[in-house]
Amino acid sequence: xxxPENDAKYTGLKVNAGVTSSPSVNPYRKxxxxxxxxxxxEYVEGILKGDVSLLGRAVTLIESTADEHQAVAQxxxxxxxxxxxxxxxxxxxxxxGAGKSTSIDVFGTHVVKxxxxxxxxxxxxxxxxxxxxxxxxxxxxxxxxxxxxxxIRPSPSSGSLGGVARKTRExxxxxxxxxxxxxxxxxxxxxxxxxxxHSMVDFFLLIQLAGTGDELQGIKRGIMEMADGxxxxxxxxxxxQRCQIAAQQFRTALMLFPPTPSKWVPEVVTYSGxxxxxxxxxxxMIDRYFDYVTANGYFERKRNEQARYxxxxxxxxxxxxxxxxxxxxxxxxxxxxxxxxxxxxxxxIAANDVLDYYFxxxxxx
Amino acid sequence: xxxPENDAKYTGLKVNAGVTSSPSVNPYRKxxxxxxxxxxxEYVEGILKGDVSLLGRAVTLIESTADEHQAVAQxxxxxxxxxxxxxxxxxxxxxxGAGKSTSIDVFGTHVVKxxxxxxxxxxxxxxxxxxxxxxxxxxxxxxxxxxxxxxIRPSPSSGSLGGVARKTRExxxxxxxxxxxxxxxxxxxxxxxxxxxHSMVDFFLLIQLAGTGDELQGIKRGIMEMADGxxxxxxxxxxxQRCQIAAQQFRTALMLFPPTPSKWVPEVVTYSGxxxxxxxxxxxMIDRYFDYVTANGYFERKRNEQARYxxxxxxxxxxxxxxxxxxxxxxxxxxxxxxxxxxxxxxxIAANDVLDYYFxxxxxx
Numbered sequence: 001x002x003x004p005e006n007d008a009k010y011t012g013l014k015v016n017a018g019v020t021s022s023p024s025v026n027p028y029r030k031x032x033x034x035x036x037x038x039x040x041x042e043y044v045e046g047i048l049k050g051d052v053s054l055l056g057r058a059v060t061l062i063e064s065t066a067d068e069h070q071a072v073a074q075x076x077x078x079x080x081x082x083x084x085x086x087x088x089x090x091x092x093x094x095x096x097g098a099g100k101s102t103s104i105d106v107f108g109t110h111v112v113k114x115x116x117x118x119x120x121x122x123x124x125x126x127x128x129x130x131x132x133x134x135x136x137x138x139x140x141x142x143x144x145x146x147x148x149x150x151x152i153r154p155s156p157s158s159g160s161l162g163g164v165a166r167k168t169r170e171x172x173x174x175x176x177x178x179x180x181x182x183x184x185x186x187x188x189x190x191x192x193x194x195x196x197x198h199s200m201v202d203f204f205l206l207i208q209l210a211g212t213g214d215e216l217q218g219i220k221r222g223i224m225e226m227a228d229g230x231x232x233x234x235x236x237x238x239x240x241q242r243c244q245i246a247a248q249q250f251r252t253a254l255m256l257f258p259p260t261p262s263k264w265v266p267e268v269v270t271y272s273g274x275x276x277x278x279x280x281x282x283x284x285m286i287d288r289y290f291d292y293v294t295a296n297g298y299f300e301r302k303r304n305e306q307a308r309y310x311x312x313x314x315x316x317x318x319x320x321x322x323x324x325x326x327x328x329x330x331x332x333x334x335x336x337x338x339x340x341x342x343x344x345x346x347x348x349i350a351a352n353d354v355l356d357y358y359f360x361x362x363x364x365x
Numbered sequence: 366x367x368x369p370e371n372d373a374k375y376t377g378l379k380v381n382a383g384v385t386s387s388p389s390v391n392p393y394r395k396x397x398x399x400x401x402x403x404x405x406x407e408y409v410e411g412i413l414k415g416d417v418s419l420l421g422r423a424v425t426l427i428e429s430t431a432d433e434h435q436a437v438a439q440x441x442x443x444x445x446x447x448x449x450x451x452x453x454x455x456x457x458x459x460x461x462g463a464g465k466s467t468s469i470d471v472f473g474t475h476v477v478k479x480x481x482x483x484x485x486x487x488x489x490x491x492x493x494x495x496x497x498x499x500x501x502x503x504x505x506x507x508x509x510x511x512x513x514x515x516x517i518r519p520s521p522s523s524g525s526l527g528g529v530a531r532k533t534r535e536x537x538x539x540x541x542x543x544x545x546x547x548x549x550x551x552x553x554x555x556x557x558x559x560x561x562x563h564s565m566v567d568f569f570l571l572i573q574l575a576g577t578g579d580e581l582q583g584i585k586r587g588i589m590e591m592a593d594g595x596x597x598x599x600x601x602x603x604x605x606q607r608c609q610i611a612a613q614q615f616r617t618a619l620m621l622f623p624p625t626p627s628k629w630v631p632e633v634v635t636y637s638g639x640x641x642x643x644x645x646x647x648x649x650m651i652d653r654y655f656d657y658v659t660a661n662g663y664f665e666r667k668r669n670e671q672a673r674y675x676x677x678x679x680x681x682x683x684x685x686x687x688x689x690x691x692x693x694x695x696x697x698x699x700x701x702x703x704x705x706x707x708x709x710x711x712x713x714i715a716a717n718d719v720l721d722y723y724f725x726x727x728x729x730x
Contacts, residue, residue: 074714081708166713173711222587224622253618257589307705307712311698314716319684322724340672343446346538347672348531349439351679359687362727 037061037068040075047080047178050117052151055178062170063156077170080177085303087176088290089183091197093223094207096188099233101140103207103273104186108144110279111182119175120144122155122186123168123193151180162317165196169310172200198226199309202299203289205282206230210239210246225257228266228289231282235270243270262298264289326361329354402426402433405440412445412543415482417516420543427535428521442535445542450668452541453655454548456562458588459572461553464598466505468572468638469549473509475644476547484540485509487520487551488533488558516545527682530561534675537565563591564674567664568654570647571595575604575611590622593631593654596647600635608635627663629654691726694719 038054043061046054061073092107094100104120111118120141144150156167172183185201187193198204206227224230230250235243250268260266267285271278293299323329336350403419408426411419426438457472459465469485476483485506509515521532537548550566552558563569571592589595595615600608615633625631632650636643658664688694701715 074711077711078714081711084708170711170713222590225587225590249617249621252614253621256614256618304706308702310712311702311705311716314713315688315720316681316685318716318720319688320681323680323684337673337676340676341669343449346439346442346446346535347675348535348679349443351676351683355680355683359727362724363730365728 037072040072040079043072043076044079044177047076047174048083050179052178055151055174056153058174059153059171062167062174073170077173080173083177084173085176087172087181087183088203088286089172089185089201090286091185091187091194091201091204092207093187093194093197093205094233095209098207098209099273100186100207103231103233103271104184105141105144106273106276106279107282108141108150108184109147110283112144112147112149116182117149117151117180118144118147118182118184119151119153119172119180120184120186121153121168121171121175123161123165123197124155124186124188151175151178155186160317160321161193161196162313165193165200166310166314169200194223194226199306199313202293202302203228203286205286208232208246208250209234210242224253228260228262228264229282229285230254230266230268231285232268232270233273236272236275236277240270262293262302263296264292264298322362323358326358328361329358332357402437405437405444408437408441409444409542412441412539413448415544417543420516420539421518423539424518424536427532427539438535442538445538448542449538450541452537452546452548453568453651454537454550454566455651456550456552456559456566456569457572458552458559458562458570459598460574463572463574464638465551465572468596468598468636469551470506470509471638471641471644472647473506473515473549474512475648477509477512477514481547482514482516482545483509483512483547483549484516484518484537484545485549485551486518486533486536486540488526488530488562489520489551489553516540516543520551525682525686526558526561527678530558530565531675531679534565559588559591564671564678567658567667568593568651570651573597573611573615574599575607589618593625593627593629594647594650595619595631595633596650597633597635598638601637601640601642605635627658627667628661629657629663687727688723691723693726694723697722 038057043054043058047058058073058076061069061076064070064073092100092104094103108118108120139145141152145152153171156164168185172185175183183201185197187197194204204227206223206229208230210232232243232247232250247268247270254266254268257266267288269278269281269285271282273279290299293302332354336345336354339345340347340350403422408419408423412423423438423441426434426441429435429438457465457469459468473483473485504510506517510517518536521529533550537550540548548566550562552562559569569592571588571594573595575597597608597612597615612633612635619631619633622631632653634643634646634650636647638644655664658667697719701710701719704710705712705715
């Protein structure tokens with residue numbers, strides 16, 4: 001599908017890009033403050049023109065929990081869908097301390113210098129609870145936040161992982177419709193969010209350090225087998241040799257893994273985010289991947305599988321949410337759990353008792 | 366909890382053990398043929414005495430889909446629960462060709478010779494569809510099937526993975542109540558069933574061969590990080606050196622993984638199932654594991670987590686089953702999927718339309 005930005009009628013209308021939360025550069029400042037909701041058509045028109053301010057405001061609607069915002073947001077998404085899909089979606093993860101922010105800053109700048117428009121999104125369901133750093137925060141990406149072709153958006157911070165992930169995924173649609181042809185989705189490497197990210201990106205990059213055992217403490221088990229590429233950071237100065245040894249160890253480890261569904265053999269490269277060494281090596285690897293999966297048809301197949309996955313996932317998450325939010329269910333579950341742990345009742349009987357209660361509740365509504 | 370077999374009043378009543386499907390050694394042969402359902406109390410009494418025939422018949426009820434069988438089965442399980450838990454549950458997996466049957470045959474014989482009572486169960490939801498070998502089939506375990514202290518039961522072959530897994534888990538309860546203090550749960554290493562097995566055993570053993578890449582083709586990604594131990598089979602003759610090299614490679618790979626929740630460092634050993642070489646090395650590793658997790662409290666904690674997991678899992682599986690079996694849902698899902706794949710509707714809107722239909726259907730029932 002042709003991107004509207006490539007149509008002559010849109011190209012003249014491009015507005016200054018940049019980060020979204022800077023009301024001082026926004027001519028409609030008062031309007032933004034009052035948060036007047038535009039019509040879906042107005043948002044869509046703005047997004048298709050590449051209007052960063054309207055894009056940002058539409059994303060805010062996606063992130064809102066208010067019903068009237070959601071209604072507009074969903075219509076905007078639906079109208080943007082036909083213009084979405086024309087991007088390379090890259091998931092980036094790594095433990096805290098691996099240097100994700102610095103890396104994304106230089107990776108992003110590299111990509112923008114190549115002439116691409118880049119959106120940096122994030123999934124971090126824990127950010128609100130822990131008051132930790134909010135992923136994707138532009139203050140962590142000094143160089144990139146100065147680039148007009150970079151749109152940086154922190155993680156939606158409220159709600160369940162499923163909810164946060166959905167919002168990020170819907171934001172991808174809007175960004176693509178706005179002409180962003182490179183999407184980064186950042187995530188911490190410690191939780192359940194990697195699976196969610198893995199199912200919305202084309203390439204999954206794991207940032208590692210030249211450490212073993214305890215240094216990997218926080219990282220989620222299983223994540224290495226999700227990676228399409230491993231990039232070992234901080235390969236500079238007297239750390240170079242350790243990094244090269246680590247790279248060789250990771251290569252050996254990956255050899256022991258079964259082939260990936262794409263048949264792509266995950267690669268291991270070294271670089272230094274801080275000193276900007278070998279950034280192009282990382283990016284060459286990612287380019288090779290896209291050439292490979294485009295040629296063998298896996299790119300298309302995976303995108304379709306992901307669309308199916310998200311539909312199913314949304315359904316099943318809603319089924320669970322309806323259940324767990326039914327009044328009385330939490331208390332009943334706690335009682336039953338005690339009985340199960342005391343070997344007084346089997347998990348199956350306990351589960352069925354709770355289900356009976358639930359389905360009776362639904363019918364009586 | 367004291368096992369009833371250790372009580373004086375039961376010890377005189379032990380009947381001849383062996384495999385279950387041998388009506389010729391059963392004095393109640395006609396009764397078995399007519400499949401008369403006993404009362405739950407009769408099954409439980411027999412099971413607590415270690416009566417293999419009644420144990421086998423009770424397991425058959427667990428596997429049955431008939432409502433009247435399930436009702437009795439659930440009562441039997443509930444009554445056996447207080448006598449369950451006193452065993453070491455060991456999951457065993459590996460790709461076809463890794464020599465699982467031979468290995469379980471010699472591992473099992475080894476365990477029985479040590480004075481334990483062993484139940485060999487299996488999870489293989491695919492066995493019916495593929496007409497493949499039904500895991501746990503006693504004909505594949507020649508030595509073990511002659512041991513009176515071994516109870517071998519093929520995989521329940523019908524139903525969903527969730528259903529099959531539940532039946533296996535419930536069978537564990539009955540076997541433990543019948544005095545089996547070692548449980549093997551076998552699974553093929555190629556599907557989704559490893560996660561189910563992993564969540565019902567204490568120790569998860571991965572049987573590997575000294576091969577890399579293509580030879581691991583069939584195995585599920587992520588499985589290596591689930592393993593508490595890797596045993597490399599066929600370490601005999603001119604294959605010894607390759608196995609030792611492979612063992613070292615696996616050790617290096619495991620070192621790159623983050624620590625396990627138990628803090629146990631997964632070990633890699635080599636053995637030969639066929640030539641019965643170093644079987645004790647495999648078993649020493651497993652014993653070390655149990656000493657370790659018993660001492661640090663992880664054993665107990667994991668058992669409790671598993672009980673909670675199975676209750677939650679049963680609930681969520683039933684929520685899904687009710688949804689997918691609602692008349693009209695399949696067709697609606699197919700229509701919606703097409704729209705999603707054609708970018709005509711977002712996954713979220715499509716999912717919500719289907720959910721609306723579902724909840725209206727439930728209420729009108």
